[in-house]
Amino acid sequence: MTSSTSNLGHAHSRTSTTPESVTETLQVPESPNEKQAGAEVPKGIQAVKKGRDFWLSFLAMIVSIFLSALDLTSVGTALPTIADALNDTEGNYVWVGSAYALSSTAIMPLSGSLSDAFGRKPVMLVSIALFALGSALAGAAQDMNMMIGARTVQGLGGGGIINLVEILISDLVALSERGTYQGMIGLTWSFASAIAPPIGGALSDRGRKAWRWLFYLNLPLTGMAFILVLFFLNVRTPPGTVKEKLNKVDWFGNLIVICGTTLAIIGLTWGGIRYEWTNKHVLAPLIIGFALLVAFGWYEVKVPVRPTVPSDLLTNRTTLSAILMTAMHGITSISILYYLPVFFQSAFGASPIRSAVDFLPSALIIAPFALSSGFIVAITGKYRPVNWVGWALTMIGFGCFSLLKADTSTGKWVGYQLIVSAGSGLVFSAPVFPLLAPQPISRTAAALALFAFTRAFTQTWGITIGSTILQNKLKMNLPASYLATFPAGHEIAYAAIPGIPKLAEPLRTEVMVAFAESMKVVWQTMVGISGAGFLFSLLMQEVEMVGVVDETFALQARPEKETQNNPRDAEKAVPPVES
Template structure:
């Protein structure tokens, strides 16, 4: 028996006009949001290899985790609100506001003189970065019907994957050869390019009404609940395992209250607002729920690999920050094409389950062999093993969004994508916390006691120890590297269990026909839509020229 949502979607598809061809206006708009995505993704992935240098320079090894967590906290908390604002004010002004926040946060981070200032700047930066990624997904849903979105979702995944690949070596190079501050300052010209492209080329419809009328429509109380809940939950996660034990009141109190508030937010959205930020229809279908769960587990695993493979390279193999980033190239080189394969395969076949199943199987196998890596493993092993996991990560980057949207009517796409982005970002916070907790606890067990004694309690041992390993005398240096390798193995084994949950979640995922129309409220403005039909050869040359703009 079909659900109400599926029936409504089917009727809407019959009545909706088919989209016009994709002309210059489309490709220019699409290119603008890809540049914005690259901007946000580069920063998120580039910080990982520079973290040891940053914490040493600012004398903040006891608060290093907040450099990543502050960004994750604010970017996660803002996601539901950014989706609601995009529905009320339109996509373009909200995207521009997010780019501005990101630029201001980047400038403040580059100028930070202590860890507290850097953490505050990363919070501002996260508001912009999270909103950029959210608005990108929403705008693509306005421009391209779900049934035709595979290629475009694949290119988006490729852009994200490309940033994941070049971000670590760029971060390492700047930290080692120039200054880690340029990791943030470099965002300023990129933000300017993204702001200009969105301003000039992104010509999409916006709802009518005065600013006062639109402000009244915003679900302020619901967003207050989710921001408070997210802040408390992320704070508890950040403290867990490093500054305080998982069973301590400092961890349990904010974590439990925060998760309770997130549940309360969902219940409030169902029962109270006339215009909820997250409608119940977005969460009520089993296939959508399986997509959200797969997204959550993928977020945990992917960020763990991006953040902690460089730790293996620097601690066990003695790599510099630059070389540890270069050693991540096998991941980047595989993620990008496999993201494209998943997107195009879904579009051509009309089925999204194969890419999801294949992705999780490859990740489980890849993590399994990665857990076998030793301190003296050959290049062939650490290259080949990470490539298997990378192929799975690449397949899932674009694949998990299709089951989320397939059962829903198009008017719920923005809310669903906002919650999708919220789940993914929240998962990344869990991923960083779980991996850092495992590594910290294992290092305390495996490192020589005399070596641990030189680091104060509450300090993140991994990032404090890496800079001094190369100066240690034998056999202590080898003992420390072996301890790191054994501890990293436990991280990957933990991720195998989480990946198994992702694979199990697919049992609730059904193949549902994807709609072939978009929401008429948004999308290209009338003039640009009317001119959308162009000659294919001209279209190719135009898109090629646009693709050259970011470079």
């Protein structure tokens, strides 16, 4: 590695010198406001040796991200059962998923800011505790209002966990060797997301009360993660008084983005389901929400000394490419998890547990390919080919999905799943590398917070796009006499699916064919979005990945026995990079 890269913590520029890499120089490790305020640039140091504390801390992160991903996607399959058990007669079940998505997305920028000010460990512990509290309340919910409130609390914890795990990995492992560990995180998230529908389906088929274990099973695992983080995550904490740390947080900027995100997601959740898209109850939150997000962008550039989203994250073409790819992947990946089980239950007439079995090809492929993408980047030192191949496979796979019919053979729909899941798995972790490679280490937490926020926010878009298309196409394709049996304002798909196996012929076949034809448009839309992801991947350049971590938040090495009597030697456990 060249000296200019090694001394990243001390320099204001970096040049990649590998033959295949372009030359890319960063002149902005600090924002103009930070320079004006005399902000200190963190030093880059070599990460400590990966001993017991590292691996136990990493295990805690694996368990935490597994739980957060599992809870985000397992509830979808169980929604009809939960709505029935809690006597939901007003169609509020949609908020069981949306409340979690809303709160987890809105909290991500703030959790990143708080971790920069107060340290990673306290924020991680609070996030795990909130997730556990929300899980307990959701499992004990007696009505839909209590369930929605519990899922909101759970989402606050889940969003913090997702964000902090990404940030902690960057604190513990240098980007140049992070491929393996990023792949393990991707493997865990993808595996949890893939097995979530089968778990949700299995518990749904066990009766009106079994679904509560979707939430209760979180408690022992969150307890284990909390204990591991408390005792073994021995990371450094930024110095300063509480008042000084509070002043480091961009409170007003975070307030703007939380309000904007909340209103936008409310509009997206209601649009086309509870109200028409032209209804004031949809337009008002959507317009105000997106106006606030635009205002947030202007404010971040102009006002705060330490912005939540530094402007140079969006002016570097490689980092911007990663953010745009993440947005497209958020939309396409959630559509696989949410709408493939819907297709199986509607077009094939499968039960929840049978649809979970039919989903196994995706469950068995997404996770290994997410892991392999990290290994490939770690071995080759290049991230562009993995992203390109991943997007190409995703696009081809969705194109194959658009050929699915109610009578498609097993071999075809299994093969189609393998293609799209392989592509989605490859792209899951790969954008992290172009996201961070061009940026100084002082930008890591802000970049990863934006990365997590973008993925979570666009997953909400993915759910909304799919449900809107499906709802509108079903109104066109289903028999009018059958449509008249459903109350106006309800989402037809979830209301219709449980009753399909009980329909008499030929109505049953007509309904199944209508669902298959309606889902075709969802898959075709995902082909276009995957194509946009591929085009965005062409923007990125190959930039050398640094081999240092941020001194401010690095894992501290425990003094070895032979150095305990010599403080000067003990200090050498984490040697700084020389200037």
